[in-house]
Amino acid sequence: MLMRDVVGCLNFWGISRPAAKSRSLTVAALSRLLGFADKYRAATLGAGCAMMLHMRFPASLKLLLKLSAALLVVAGLSGQVGVGGKPREKTYHWVATWAASPSPASHDPAQMRLRKMEFNDQTVREIVHITLGGEQFRVRLSNAFGAQALAIGAAHLAIRDKGPAIAAGSDRTLTFGGRPAVSIPPGALVLSDPVDLKAPASADLAVSLYLAGGPTIASTLHYSAQQTSYLGSGDMCAAPQMPGDTTVTSSVTSWPFLTGVDVMAPKAGATIVTFGDSITDGSRSTADTNRRWPNILANRLLAERKNHLAVINAGIGGNRILHDGAGAAGPQYGPSALARFERDVLAQPGVQYIIVLEGINDIGHPGGAAPMSEDVSAEDMIAGLRQLIERAHERGLKIFGATIMPFTTMPLTAATSPKEDKRQAVNRWIRGRNDFDGVIDFDKTARDPDQPIRLLAAYDSGDHLHPNDAGYKAMGEAVDLSLFPR
Secondary structure: OHHHHHHHHHHHHOOOHHHHHOOOOOHHHHHHHHOOOOHHHHHHHHHHHHHHOOOOOOHHHHHHHHHHHHHHHHHHHHHHEOHHHOEOOOOEEEEEEEEOOOEEOOOOHHHHHHOOOEEOOEEEEEEEEOOOOEEEEEEEEEOOOOOOOEEEOEEEEEEEOOOOOEOOOOOEEOOEOOEOOEEEOOOOEEEOOOEEEEEOOOOEEEEEEEEOOOOEEOOEEEOOOOOOEEEEEOOOOOOOOOOOOOOHHHEEOOEEOEEEEEEEEEOOOEEEEEEEOHHHHOOOOOOOOOOOHHHHHHHHHHHOOOOOEEEEEEEOOOOOOOOOOOOOOHHHHOOOHHHHHHHHHHOOOOEEEEEEEOOHHHHHOEOOOEOHHHOOOHHHHHHHHHHHHHHHHOOOOEEEEEOOOOOOOOOHHHHHOHHHHHHHHHHHHHHOOOOOOOEEOHHHHHEOOOOOOOEOHHHEOOOOOOEOHHHHHHHHHHOOHHHOOO
């Protein structure tokens, strides 16, 4: 082994053993060493050179070996330095600063066209609101539910100014393995190459995707964005503005193919994943204002100088713990919480904490949006939540349970209905903590104290199920920040 290292060092320098013995080492050989920056080979060769110092070589050769070993160590460390000499990798790492959980396309192409989710040689400029800022970003594009390869002709990242306009000087071309276009295989996800872009916390970013040719149905999308994004004809990824920005026909309210934005953050940086259904997704909150309860939580963390914590939203409207979406609207409700937990939560870079608010649709959908054959008991739901807890704990993550909020429109006498009995049983179990690392009592926060099976009127959006902006604000403010000591 030692002689192999010796020969490796000599061969790397381009020096034969006879030449080494004759001390005919040149400055040119050493300069070749300086160009060697692969930290893994450098570490191996450096170790070999260090061992060579204990062998019997002439003093001049030993001196060169000492210099070489030091240079190789420097080369090995060079992989830890980013743009502008900023430390990276060991002191910095990728953290999810924004995300959206995807669902499959509707079975009815006409419904997708109605949503303007069929593209014909168009650019979609998707607006997203990040939590943590930074100086280096990458994006995640998904074809998770596609049956054929997805062709992205071009992609750009920029800071959004207002509407579809981007801030001057912020446009960055995204590449994938150095290439400006990418084909995403069915079921796959791709990461863009990192780009240098200085963006503050709580910034709006614009991710522009050019979908050449067509028609291309959005096979993988987040349906209810509560955020306006924009369409343009042809490749408009680099355009500072998109035409017709105030017209309904040029805007969409879904996020197709885009599932995440990551930021290079200091080692202390971590992500909180809020995992749930339409209430986590922010249904019936005011669009384009970021008033979902996870947004409120993120703002509080920043205000309390816990600016190392990102909050991402993994809510899907209509989602259930134990069953995929059912019926005509089923696809948009997404895979079950158990089925999507790996992709939407555990695979997120930097995840450290999870808040789970699921179960209201397991109780409410059977007999309505779902068949009665998918009716479940409180014990079934608890068993599903326990699975999420175990899977989080085996990754060393903290997971917090949130109580299920009131959703009935029935009279007060319905407090003893089977559905309400299930909700109360699951909430008792959550409040007992059991295996959860902590509890967030959204039920207590949002319910009417005089009629506890109903939402407080001041927090009711009008459908007696989803909170309004005030209700989401109360929810975000009910989360105890001491749950996140890191």
